[in-house]
Amino acid sequence: MSARPFLPYGRQTIEDDDVQAVADALRGDFLTTGPTVAAFEAAVAQKVGAAHAVAASNGTATLHLAMMALGVGEGNVCIVPSVTFLATANCARYVGAEVVFADVDPDSGLMTPDTLAEALKRAEGRRVKAVLPVHLRGDVVDLPGLKALADEAGAVLVDDAPHALGSTAVFGNQASTVGDCRWSAMASFSFHPVKTIATGEGGMLTTNDGALAGRLRALRSHGMSRPAGADPWIYEMAEPGFNYRLPDINCALGLSQLAKLDRFAERRRTLAARYKALLPPLAPVVRLASSPGHSKPVLHLLTVLIDFATAGVTRAEVVARLAEQGIGSQVHYIPVHNQPYYRQRYGALDLPGAQAWYDRCLTLPLFPGMADADVDRVVEALKAALD
Known part of the structure; x- marks a missing residue:
């Protein structure tokens, strides 16, 4: 640990x-x-x-x-x-x-x-x-x-x-x-x-x-x-x-x-830009979620898409390995149509975009209290977790 x-x-x-x-x-x-x-x-x-x-x-x-x-x-x-x-x-x-x-x-x-x-x-x-x-x-x-x-x-x-x-x-x-x-x-x-x-x-x-x-x-x-x-x-x-x-x-x-929203927003954008600069060496296995051209976001979540099959590792293994290095992660989200209540009510649905998103997504740390070096630490930990 x-x-x-x-x-x-x-x-x-x-x-x-x-x-x-x-x-x-x-x-x-x-x-x-x-x-x-x-x-x-x-x-x-x-x-x-x-x-x-x-x-x-x-x-x-x-x-x-x-x-x-x-x-x-x-x-x-x-x-x-x-x-x-x-x-x-x-x-x-x-x-x-x-x-x-x-x-x-x-x-x-x-x-x-x-x-x-x-x-x-x-x-x-x-x-x-x-x-x-x-x-x-x-x-x-x-x-x-x-x-x-x-x-x-x-x-x-x-x-x-x-x-x-x-x-x-x-x-x-x-x-x-x-x-x-x-x-x-x-x-x-x-x-x-x-x-x-x-x-x-x-x-x-x-x-x-x-x-x-x-x-x-x-x-x-x-x-x-x-x-x-x-x-x-x-x-x-x-x-x-x-x-x-x-x-x-x-x-x-x-x-x-x-009153601090502008400061928080600027910090989130700076951290997101640092992720964007540091993640390319992990491509094509890892890449940032795409952003529409019209969108100028203040990102609440920093989500990457990972080709776990190519990496030869499961998402659960990556999450566990990140946690061992002191890095939290999360999945946003399990497609709601797959929840038991909605499957029972509406039956199985084929929504390939939602499934493809879910199969690859992983949310990494992003919050204003992070230092620039924390982003470096997360990216290095992700690289190690993917071996």
Whole structure:
């Protein structure tokens, strides 16, 4: 076992001012449903260029709220890429909708217009209500291309963007920031500790639709609203919602972290560039996941694609050998269509792009607290693990 510090694939960067921000919130008048929540929402909306932002308890909650706010339900279909975390698909099932899994590009892991078009054909004339592309690793999907297909199908586009806070893209001559909702009805973010900024747990939806934002706010707090001009104790519930509120304590940490987003983003880009410079000698056995030309990512995940058969070693062996050298790694993701629940519900699916991605992918350490020398260490450890 290496005597050097263990490098996980991702971790939060918490500094003294973050701790002070949380301490100040703890000493304040509000631990939840207070002014820090609105301040954090306003700061996120301004940062990504959206009109509204609505905080929630975690990224999964934001997706559930999005489906409820759009009126997705039984008899509807949602299309999601198979290479994603479980929550992207599960949010449709929470509201009774069915899932059609789209294949992905085998080298980027992203849903593309071609894979969406194929999934729409498999929807077999059913009512497709929402399409949820994922900005995997922080790379930006082809939003205009996907939106055109979603519009043609009468569906709403919702960015699943937990990996992509700070990522930008250029489509033709139009620059866009993930979360500005230029091409989508809503975008969903997560602030889990391994994400670009952390609130412990937490999530945010951005939108340019004021009515949609109001509906999201009601649904995250039991479906309650206060009628204009009513007595201050009066509240009404037009429909049941959930307790998906994000406390002021978490939002205080989020505000402190958001102020560092540009610094974190620059560090992630510098580390990713170092990986890009050091990995070519391991080709063709190892190469970085591909990035679309329009995408200007702040990478949340540094994923390589490994030809394990050519290397003569299994992924499990590589993971174990890296761990022996103090290097953490992870797999993002097991294709969701292969999960037992979805196999039982929809049967076996042949999605060759998703399978090819899964067969080769491995996520290596990437987080702002890493030193340049840590990247060198990871690449040398990977070379040794591949023998």
